[in-house]
Amino acid sequence: MISSPLVERPPYASDPATSRGRRRSEPAAPTRTEFQRDRDRIVHSTAFRRLVYKTQVFLNHEGDLFRTRLTHSLEVAQLGRSVARTMGLDEDLVEAIALAHDLGHTPFGHAGQDALDDCMHDHGGFEHNLQSLRVVDELELRYPEFDGLNLTLETREGILKRVTLAQARVLEEIEPGGVGHRFVAGLQPGLEAQLTNLADEIAYNCHDVDDGVRSGLLDPAQLDDVPLYARLRAEALDAHPRLHALPARRLVHETLRRMLSQMIYDLIDTSQAAIDAAAPASPQAVRELPLLMRFGATMRHESSELKRFLFANLYRHPAVTSTTDRAREVVRALFAIYLDRPSEMSDEFQHAVDRPRAVADYIAGMTDRFALKEHQRLTGEVLFGTWSSLGRAPT
Template sequence: MNSTPTQLAAWAASDEKSRGRRFKEPAPSFRGEFQRDRDRIIHSTAFRRLVYKTQVFVNHEGDLYRTRLTHSIEVAQIARTIARALQLNETLVEAICLAHDLGHTPFGHAGQDALNDCMRDYGGFEHNLQSLRVVDELEERYAAFPGLNLTFETREGILKHCSVNNARLLGDVGERFLRREQPSLEAQIANLADEIAYNNHDLDDGLRAQLLTIEQLREVPVFRRQHDVVLATYPEVSDRRLIHEVVRRMINYVVTDLIETSSAAIGEAAPADVDAVRHHSTALIGFSEAVRAEHLELKRHLRDHVYRHYRVLRMTNKASTVIRGLFDTFFKRPELLPSEHAESARDMEAQSGDAGRARAVADYIAGMTDRYAIVEYERLFDPAKRS
């Protein structure tokens, strides 16, 4: 397939037809609107913090495991390939992928689950909503507006999931959840590229950490098939190269299926433009039924053998202890927060009562890296640690 850039399809999102930004700005002189979004995301404080936020393994457990930052870059790389093949907006896809985890807590999903439980009486916590909150409100870089002032299309793609109650509070990006509409094809690609990346790269990290074995993984058809091909082609290959070769072929297999299946679905639907995509009854980006079943089977295998491994569960238990300890202490005594966050807690409590104070505490905790959360916990609870 030709890899050179081609003209965008009629149903692709485009800079010229963007729904714009929350705060009006002059158009950029030497780049497109979505390129400006991508650049602002890369330069944000929240993006830099991702290098010290857990994917599966806590940062200090090893230098070679994925972090939220490397995961986001890998998602963007996969998504760009798909977007280019389908003549969709590669730059918009990249911006969405690089921003999708900006609101994630320290300690991965364990941290999110713990913070959501702490926030249960105050509106809950969900990292997609928090990522939107980061780019809309929490980043402090520009004199003219809060947040990064990204385009509607990038913000729409960041918000993968949303309850009806939350959607009512989010204005333009919440409307599709109320109307039961689809997001752009670029947003749909970002969503599935995320799944492809964490499935295959968590497998790689699980093998590196010796939570998985080749023998276990051969129970999974999508792995066994590629493993057999690699061994037949390279019988003397080293273990490390074997694993890498199998993983790259697995990614290529599901990405190729996604491109071919989505191309057929788009061709059949023949949407006139991006708005027709949004009004379509179903998503147009997806796997074939056979590959989707294999993809889910791998996901279940990782859940049973990696995410529920006792070593990972021990980490998640520690993460829960740290997050809950931080939240309970700062919520009860917000004066213990750093000055800037204590002021935010006072202001938000004045506006929304306990829910406002809780949200300010959640903002502070969600912005932490793994190691900063651990240090902050020690400052609060270890008498020998300097405050």
């Protein structure tokens, strides 16, 4: 395992001095690199602030201590920066991608996305990765000379984690050699984008366990069915026998701390070995190779088992699906109303040529609580009450 940060930038790391540029050329900033500038623009964006009231797993009204899209994005940025620093990759690029990767998420998490995709079935569909790109390319209106944030290609490439080949071809037609090109040409993103994608996976796997236990929907004893968790729980008890006598949450925290560490160390070791073996001489060489940032085979298997456990026992828990079913109802109702009565939307969305897409943009930009407020205003219905879905308040 690498025990100390690399001092010099390796040749395969993204270099802001040789960035592939922005869609609209701008003078360089006197005190910041291009990737630092991207990061700052994202932090100051309206869409970033809205993440504080957007669902991760539990709806915002269900408790103050559950993770939101904002706290999740901050955790991804922290994990990503730590790994990037150790491996000599560009920390600022990793942070920019991490902070922006969920900007296109709808209110109510994946339930909201699924409902909006259904509503947009005959109008090009809806996909949150594409929507995140749309937010930073078009929907943020902050500058006099251009729409969007005009981010570098490296940051935009990391935000667009996946699209269909058909969608990529449309992007390539609009912007030849741009963010869609790698999907069409069968290339990979840079190492910083690859890293952020895995940091995202590590964060939500570990932290959704934490929120699941905090909510009371997961019993810590259930986690003994997850080999990775069970092994690290045993190690924690062996190292700290007094945990037997302490509240169960202390043991959960210590086990999850060890899980995060194990995943990060495995990622660093495996990825550095793959990079050393491939010896890419430039960021472009990285794009022409198979994915280099990855877990070892054992950790990949254990991570997949954890993910399956969460799907079966948390994401599909009756208390969660009850709220997500009502969330879908909110999104569908709002879509139908705005499509029929565009004057109910904000001014900048009312007169769009593509009304269905404008409605989708408007709804996707909402926070959970604004969507519920709008639904109540327009329908007179109240679908959610305080603590409507969980058995008890969080501890």
